[in-house]
Amino acid sequence: MLKKNQIIEIKIDKIVNGGEGLGYYNDFAVFVPMSVPNDILKIKIISVKKSYARGLIEEIVEAGEERVEDRSKITFEDFQGCDFGMLQYSAQLKYKKLMVEDVMRKIGKLENVRVNDVLGSVEPYHYRNKIIEPFSKYNGEIITGFFKRKSHDVFQVEENILNSKLGNEIIRELKKILNREKVSVYDEKEHSGILRHIMVRTNSKDEAMVVLIINATKVEKRYKDILMELKNKIGQIKSIYVSLNNRRTNFALGEKNIFIWGEKSIKEEIDGIHFNISPKSFFQINLPQTKRLYNVAINYFENIENKYIVDAYSGTGTIAMILSKKAKKVYAIELVESATLDGVKTAQENEIENIQFINGAVEDKMLELINRGDKVDAVIFDPPRKGIEEKSLIKTSESGIKEIVYISCNPSTFARDAEILTRLGYKIDEVQPVDMFPGTSHTEVVGRFYK
């Protein structure tokens, strides 16, 4: 029997759903985060359960052939919090596909659904257009970074591999000024100190919005001066805010976002539609891959022209707006009010008139729509990770809707819902995974269900 803290040598057989490696020690399953198939590793056991244990890498004895070249990196922190960072990019795509196949078989009970190759990212690094980093102090110096696994200790890296390069540059320059000015850092235990988080949003024209999040009730001139100095150094900064957050909360942005300088929003464009991005707006973080994902999803519809389509879990209505160019009418149903309001505004600015924005839960509002007798030809679902409520799927089927396109950021709940939909009489031929989050084990999938 394995014991906690025991050091063992193990060979990794495969990567399982969730992204961890799996090997066997005397026939007992051991999960090892950050490991690669065919790795031979010295690991330290950190927990032992009835039927499996988990261990962390102490040393790479022999590296699997799909491991990245740098063998000095072994921990989650070494890979800057990227749980797939140890895999070469082509191998990341291979294992993401295998994970989707696995859940479609095991959870979806769908043996005959083809899983296509994952659409990989042209740029697997520096793809994030939104960065939020907490401030901390280390050896008397102001740092920013990300939290260590299961901890509130901040971990700093010189050049974050997922952040936009412009975002990294801005944060680096800002820290120089803040260190010189000796601004205090927020301490969550004491609920004192000023600097909480820095948020940088960038667009595809390489313009940036800077939001400094501080523990204060008003913006003193000192902080405005610091931000002006930063802007004078980096010409791509087009918009500056200070967010006031004096609550005891893990949520970064405060309720008041004070506009300091420049434009109130930065702009982004998808398919000819112009979006205004303000500090609070929801916007997909990997733009090129989002465009590809939307493209796959929309092309799955047999025919959009003159159709009545529901965009369920619509966020700010991005997909609804693209569909609205050809569809007769689109209903965009979204729970979060500010996202609905952002959508209304963007539609007005783009002179789109055939979208009805509906604020509320899909489970209630779709039912209302159908019961009201409004025509609905097809639905596109893009739910959060927990997937779709069964009653919404049943109602969709009962109302005679013959075509559903389903985008999901969680292949497991997608597979669960796919099983329900097939029981309700829908067919699905293929699943298309899209890599929205290179470096991580997350995969986005999209599929079309039809009767």
Ligand SMILES: C[S@@+](CC[C@H](N)C(=O)[O-])C[C@H]1O[C@@H](n2cnc3c(N)ncnc32)[C@H](O)[C@@H]1O
């Ligand atoms: C994955 S996002 C979809 C984003 C959008 N389709 C896009 O591409 O920008 C899921 C959205 O569902 C919303 N949501 C969560 N639960 C909901 C519910 N029960 N009813 C309606 N919307 C919900 C969330 O607020 C979030 O905006």
